[in-house]
Amino acid sequence: MKSPFYLTAVILGIIALFIGGEAFSYAMQAERHKSHSIEAATKQNIRYAGDMEATRLEHIGNCLSVAGLALTLCGVCSMIAAKVQHEKGWYVTLMGLFVADVIALMLD
Secondary structure, three states: OOOOOHHHHHHHHHHHHHHHHHHHHHHHHHHHHHHHHHHHHOOOOOOOOHHHHHHHHHHHHHEEEEEEHOOOOOOOHHHHHHHOOOOOOOOHHHHHHHHHHHHHHHOO
């Protein structure tokens, strides 16, 4: 294997991007579930009590966001190690992948 650090960085970046997308999906499900519960409470003129399913979905989304951020940071460290060892690769594209990872996590 000629460039193990570069390939590791690419794989971690792609996995982090998918995890960030899933975190965003869980956050949107939690918001949708919470809004339906609030709407139902206002229609019945009762006080809104916290929704356990929305809270559970929100916690799953937060855990996935942290995991995606950790994988992104590991990928950046691996990219730095690859650059220090002068491995060949498209580092601008890899940096774009990591920026996309961070943007996906910021949408949460």
